[in-house]
Ligand SMILES: Nc1ncnc2c1ncn2[C@@H]1O[C@H](COP(=O)(O)OP(=O)(O)O)[C@@H](O)[C@H]1O
């Protein structure tokens with residue numbers, strides 16, 4: 001019956017359009033929720049002193065615990081990167097440029113990016129899972145019942161801790177990346193340690209440093225707000241928590257890459 | 273006094289509450305019974321202001337809860353304690369810190385005052401021995417008692433209990449029942465208790481209401497409920513297999 005077919009075809013088309021529409025609405029809604037959360041958390045930072053113990057605890061949880069992973073990734077990243085460009089440049093007799101390239105790439109881009117990716121996987125995921133678990137076990141409701149603002153009690157300390165730890169971890173990542181590259185330059189490219197570090201110091205630019213710090217602060221806000229927002233919106237049961245964690249990791253990574261690109265193009269693309 | 277007027281609520285197009293009207297007097301212990309998933313917790317959440325009805329109104333002491341701003345909701349909630357079904361203890365604080373939480377966060381008193389109040393509530397619920405334990409290390413019944421201690425720490429005039437005796441042994445249930453009754457007689461607290469424990473319901477209730485298919489199908493004193501002629505109520509209170517309720 002062609003008539004029937006057409007009706008059901010149209011209906012399923014309308015259904016997918018409306019599913020798409022409600023998905024889009026949900027996304028817009030969620031983005032708004034996250035932006036308001038960022039705004040509120042920053043306002044709540046005026047209570048940071050009262051919450052200092054919680055902030056320090058979160059700094060330990062989100063920062064210190066990921067130092068080992070950050071260190072290994074940075075060290076190996078520096079080694080791999082310098083090996084690759086070192087071997088390329090050696091064929092042109094230009095391996096002297098390896099230290100300059102390493103410090104530039106680490107400072108301008110990789111330092112903050114690597115730290116951001118690791119903290120997303122490490123602390124962002126944990127944050128989303130923790131807040132999500134609190135949501136499904138009615139702990140967030142209990143806070144509201146006691147007139148304790150969950151943004152002040154949960155989100156602000158996590159965001160503040162991230163904003164304090166992320167720049168420190170980024171510097172740490174840059175330093176270890178440079179050390180990793182030093183090993184390669186010394187053993188594989190036959191460069192003396194002294195000339196390697198002299199070239200490193202000569203190639204550090206103030207602008208690179210503050211753009212790097214700016215990036216790490218932006219990443220800190222992105223990771224903590226997206227993770228907490230997903231946790232606060234977690235659906236029921238363990239399934240809801242798993243979903244919230246997964247979504248928060250994927251969207252944090254995406255937003256880190258997007259905002260990293262825009263900051264780079266803003267500062268180095270000829271705008272500023 | 274708590275009043276629900278023609279409250280309608282749907283989740284994802286599924287109607288959970290269909291024109292529910294309840295009036296709970298000051299100092300009364302009002303028990304809501306009904307099957308799991310029928311919407312009992314949803315009623316408590318309307319009273320506490322977590323949900324706003326799709327239609328209808330919720331009044332606490334003649335002040336409207338639904339649609340109220342954050343400040344007004346906070347002020348109304350100050351008069352209420354909510355015992356959540358699973359206790360809802362903050363998982364990184366021990367029992368004592370959980371009970372003290374509302375006092376500490378709102379800076380209500382010096383450390384020694386707070387300690388005194390917390391000790392008093394812990395003793396009332398026989399929790400002094402487990403005061404330093406973490407929520408993950410205590411049984412479900414203890415979590416519930418700790419949640420109750422936290423709910424009453426600011427001496428609320430209204431207490432909402434979500435299944436206070438489920439998962440407790442009979443002796444502890446009796447103790448909780450006794451506490452609910454004492455809060456009423458000694459402090460004039462208004463209680464709304466959600467339960468499917470009929471022993472507890474008969475024990476503590478001034479009035480019992482049965483929620484079925486989104487509506488209050490019967491509401492009366494324990495004697496009236498016991499003598500109800502409604503086949504649905506009869507099946508529920510007797511816990512029998514045959515009858516109008518789908519099982
Ligand atoms: N926030 C919510 N979102 C969607 N559905 C909900 C929500 N809260 C409750 N429900 C649904 O409403 C129904 C009643 O839930 P509830 O009030 O918890 O029942 P109970 O009587 O067991 O306490 C259930 O089917 C539940 O799935």
Ligand SMILES: [Mg+2]
Nearest residue numbers: 312313357434
């Ligand atoms: Mg329930």
